[in-house]
Amino acid sequence: MRDILHRVDLDRLDEQIVALLVDDGRRSYADLGQRVGLSASAVQRRVDRLRRGGAITGFTVTLDPGALGWTVEGYVELFCRMRTPPATIRAAVARFPEVVDASTVSGEADAVLRILAADMRHFEQVLEQIGAEPFVARTRSVLVLSPLIRRPAAPQPPT
Amino acid sequence: MRDILHRVDLDRLDEQIVALLVDDGRRSYADLGQRVGLSASAVQRRVDRLRRGGAITGFTVTLDPGALGWTVEGYVELFCRMRTPPATIRAAVARFPEVVDASTVSGEADAVLRILAADMRHFEQVLEQIGAEPFVARTRSVLVLSPLIRRPAAPQPPT
């Protein structure tokens, strides 16, 4: 229930460190320090500060959905019956591990989901289950043909 | 130019390791081993194998776009004049760091982009520049109101 109000600002060194970590999140502090011209402990202090400040939210592994057997990807627009609160939509779609991304949006639709499925049948099943939620009036979906860009994190901060 | 055809399959242990790494990509091999009941070197070999097999594509830091000053997020549908090859679209939109996600899609539009911008003016500028590409007939965009789910990686593999 904590909204971040504070805008963290990074100096040139922080930006370099973050960029290197985006590229490889397991780089050692010594390695980072050597590349940006700092000692390992100085780098560690900066990373800790960025973590506490909320700019860095964590570290993860990046996976290839295709290699894991997720062959179908699609965007699903959600049209709700009434003014459904975002929390309700969130709670409903969060139950599906197939939903990897969800946002309420402006415009005709109320929300946009990004879904991964093992195959077309699986995709259809998830779609049916989501469409069966009481607050969902209808859905409209498009299938991903080729993924062109999949950048892991936010772009470099605006100057 | 390398398409992966091979489907990597993970056993119960691999799945646990991957799940732990999704949660924290900097966990040590010793930590992982202790949690799944293996030695550190056994875990390391499994991670190496998953990396070589293409299931694990890398490690990154996860950032909070808001904390970095990216306050506006939106989806942009791209409508192209003729049958534009995916590579052309890719090359054009990859020049914008603001485009964090892009795919060609089925349906009315030819591609869907996800864009982060510092503010509304910035968003509009990016939209104008993309719309000015010779192969772009028009764009249609929706703004993200609240991000509901942002899962870092692919879901656990289908059984």
Next chain:
DNA sequence: CGTGAAATTGTAGTGGT
């Protein structure tokens, strides 16, 4: 922010089931 020392971890090699 750097340095130094102790604790922890990464890594490659060896051998056992």
Next chain:
DNA sequence: ACCACTACAATTTCACG
């Protein structure tokens, strides 16, 4: 093929200057 163990190198983590 998979795992444990060992030993050495590298890294983390903390003190203090």
